[in-house]
Amino acid sequence: MAENRRGRRMAKRKKKFNPFKTFFKIVCSMVSVFMVLAGGAAFAYYKVTGDVPFSNQEIIQSASDMNLLDAFLKRDIKMNVAVFGVDKDGTRTDVIFVAHYDSAQKSINLVSLPRDTRVSICDEVRENLNKEGRSYNQVAKLNAVHSYSGKEMGPKNAVLQIEDLLGIKIDHYVKVDLEGFREIVDAVGGVDVDVPQDMHWDMRDTGDPLIDLKKGMQHLDGEKAEQLVRFRRYADGDVGRIQVQQLFLKALAEKVLSTESIIKNLPDYIKIFYQHVETDVTLTDALKYANYINKLDMSRISMETLPGVGQYVGNVSYFLHDADATKEMVDRVFYNVAPAVPEGETGTPADSKSLLIEVSNGGNVIGLAGRVSEKLAAEGYRMAEATTYNGEQKNYTRIQVKEAGAGSDLVQYFNKAEVEVAPSEIGANADIRIILGTNEQ
DSSP states (O other): OHHHHHHHHHHHHHTOOOHHHHHHHHHHHHHHHHHHTTTTOOOOOOOOOSOOTTOOOOOBSOGGGOOHHHHHTTOOBEEEEEEEEEOTTSOSEEEEEEEEEETTTTEEEEEEOOTTBEEEOOHHHHHHHHHHTOOOOSEEETTHHHHHHHHHHHHHHHHHHHHHHHTOOOOEEEEEEHHHHHHHHHHTTOEEEEEOSOEEEEOGGGTOOEEEEOSEEEEEOHHHHHHHHHOOOOTTTHHHHHHHHHHHHHHHHHHHTSHHHHHHHHHHHHHHHHHHEEEOOOHHHHHHHGGGOSOOOGGGEEEEEOSEEEEEETTEEEEEEOHHHHHHHHHHHHHOOOOOOOTTOOSOOOOGGGSEEEEEEOSSOTTHHHHHHHHHHHTTOEEOOOEEOOSOOOSSEEEEESSTTOSGGGGGGSSSEEEEEOGGGSOTTOSEEEEOOTTOO
16 A cells, blocks of 8 residues: 555655756757758748636737736637747848737748848847947848848848838747758758758858769758758749758657657757847746647648749849738738738639648549648648548549538649538548549649
């Protein structure tokens, strides 16, 4: 009996809450994923657990306004995290994106901002630069803001410029260097990736790596993963680079965020965090956010890119963002506002990017559902795990929706597709099901 009581007491002691262990698990998990995307960036993944007794349905519009009681009651929050992946000297932000978490929607949206985005230095940044006596160009590329400001003031000014560009409030920032990115890929044992094209670019004369990757599925260690995310010679410029980086995130995040991976690699994560990561996420912040973390559901993540086109202005290559399309994206992603109906039209325009989409292979091409899912994810859609359809085959693609008016924006991605309202045929784990037809290749 005494041994049993002692055993129970020991079991209870083992379950004791350890705030520092929780802190490292939270922050290192964040940093690990943050590093995945595009050359050493970072990204916060959060998922709300089930309903909480006495929880308040009021949404806290900014995570920075949340107190410990709000966190304890798991009141719904919205959080924006700016993420910067810096080059080897730590001054230029080669990778920039914003992660938006909405607990009420149980969704995570990732918006990539091309580093060449043309911006006019905003008033607050200009005041900070003038106060420090720093030189700058009034019109510049987005990644130059951090460089103008220096390492110490760089993240603050870069955040201010992003807030001005998107019209949102940033709650936190995370900055990671490329060495940290390589180390996290090696820490999880590398990643299997389907490289979309041959990649060759010799940058050794500037102290950068030789990029030499072949098209096709292959196992990438940290060094080769860096080559993949740093390659820039795509037909559609920086947009193509961002799409490849987003696909790489999908491949690595599953390994990084698994509980087994966190436990096994925790010492490496902690070392990488201290050596290669800068963030304003405090211990108090991390403990508050711990109340919202259960496990990562990859199907609840969407990714998209700032709308616009690459274009030369004078002799300088820029990414020119589309102001109207950007406002529509910001309203949809950060404020959950549906696009306005054009004058003279009726009804609600289809926009399936806020819905969870399952692609089911109803054709004869092995692996096609997975590839279509990846393509739609790169376009900003939220994708569930691809499946195989065992029903009757059709030569056209069926886009099954639960309500009339949805899904029409997906037709353009297929050779021949029809939208059909079939709520009883769509499982509980998706809002839209796409059954690929035999005419899809």
